Amino acid sequence: MQNLLETKFAGEIDSIFVLSTCNRTEVYSYCRGEDSHQQFFQSIYKYLGCDLDITKNFYQFSGIAAFKHMCSVASGIESRIIGEKEIFGQFKKANELFLNIGLNKRMLSMYTDAAIKIAKQVRSNTRIDHNPVSISSLVLNVFAEIFENPLDQNIITIGAGEVASGVLSSLVNAGFQNLTFANRTPKKISFGNNISLSSRPLNRLDQLLLGQDIIISSISTDLPFIGKGLIEKICAHRKNKPLVIIDLGVPRNAESSIKNIEQVYLFSLEDIESFSNENLRARESEAEKAKVLINDLCSSNDEGLKEKVSRKELYSALTKLIQGATEDFKT
Numbered sequence: 579m580q581n582l583l584e585t586k587f588a589g590e591i592d593s594i595f596v597l598s599t600c601n602r603t604e605v606y607s608y609c610r611g612e613d614s615h616q617q618f619f620q621s622i623y624k625y626l627g628c629d630l631d632i633t634k635n636f637y638q639f640s641g642i643a644a645f646k647h648m649c650s651v652a653s654g655i656e657s658r659i660i661g662e663k664e665i666f667g668q669f670k671k672a673n674e675l676f677l678n679i680g681l682n683k684r685m686l687s688m689y690t691d692a693a694i695k696i697a698k699q700v701r702s703n704t705r706i707d708h709n710p711v712s713i714s715s716l717v718l719n720v721f722a723e724i725f726e727n728p729l730d731q732n733i734i735t736i737g738a739g740e741v742a743s744g745v746l747s748s749l750v751n752a753g754f755q756n757l758t759f760a761n762r763t764p765k766k767i768s769f770g771n772n773i774s775l776s777s778r779p780l781n782r783l784d785q786l787l788l789g790q791d792i793i794i795s796s797i798s799t800d801l802p803f804i805g806k807g808l809i810e811k812i813c814a815h816r817k818n819k820p821l822v823i824i825d826l827g828v829p830r831n832a833e834s835s836i837k838n839i840e841q842v843y844l845f846s847l848e849d850i851e852s853f854s855n856e857n858l859r860a861r862e863s864e865a866e867k868a869k870v871l872i873n874d875l876c877s878s879n880d881e882g883l884k885e886k887v888s889r890k891e892l893y894s895a896l897t898k899l900i901q902g903a904t905e906d907f908k909t
Contacts (some may be wrong), residue, residue, distance in 0.1 A: 593686030709857035714748035796826035
């Protein structure tokens with residue numbers, strides 16, 4: 579890409595910025611003409627072996643529409659999970675990378691820098707990143723609603739699949755320390771910072787669950803293995819202290835009748851997904867507010883940015899003219 583800029587498109591394309599994440603790749607460029615822009619992207623598509631029918635595989639924006647799209651991406655509006663925070667960090671990191679390697683020059687970097695500022699304003703003035711929608715975040719919210727000091731509770735997670743491991747990782751990152759990990763087969767999970775957990779066997783489930791305040795289970799099973807009778811025995815030792823069971827298994831790992839035990843809070847995967855959908859609707863509502871804000875901020879910033887770009891281009895042209903005159907004078 580750098581070779582393309584320095585050879586075939588030298589003098590026609592000033593800057594380029596690429597944002598690549600797990601589910602999107604975006605290429606932004608500052609060109610001195612629409613033809614240069616189209617030819618440059620055709621060269622990229624050809625290099626990547628993509629179908630050159632760009633209308634079928636890509637979307638394109640130019641001018642202020644491209645600037646608004648850039649701000650929407652940085653704000654998390656275009657993300658698969660609306661409002662997710664990771665994209666903002668990825669955008670800033672990519673911006674810094676392309677600045678450092680000299681591809682995102684002043685003409686374009688004025689816009690990427692402005693997009694970062696606008697994204698910050700969007701997150702400060704809307705609740706687009708509030709109301710968690712991931713299973714792990716929602717599980718942590720449940721704890722906070724029930725326990726005054728969630729971090730002090732004893733927690734056991736059962737299962738080593740993607741869902742259970744994801745929740746366990748979130749617990750470690752959130753600072754939970756009283757953790758027990760159980761699985762059918764021996765398993766060790768590492769979390770970084772020299773933190774790891776080795777699984778306990780499930781053959782003495784009653785002993786494992788005794789003393790736990792929160793039970794999170796997500797394993798594949800034909801029939802529920804956490805029965806009402808077992809939980810009643812455990813509750814007999816807890817006095818009136820609440821017991822939370824998060825059943826993320828499909829089919830369910832816990833008997834549904836457990837919810838009839840007075841001090842037990844039983845949440846199924848369907849319950850958690852219901853919370854997620856409700857929060858997602860709230861985020862979608864905030865996204866509409868964010869779009870209006872982005873539109874206003876981009877419109878108010880666009881003229882100032884264009885003026886800066888014009889001054890920069892004029893300065894660049896005058897510098898080249900003076901350099902050329904100096905060379906002619908020397909010869």
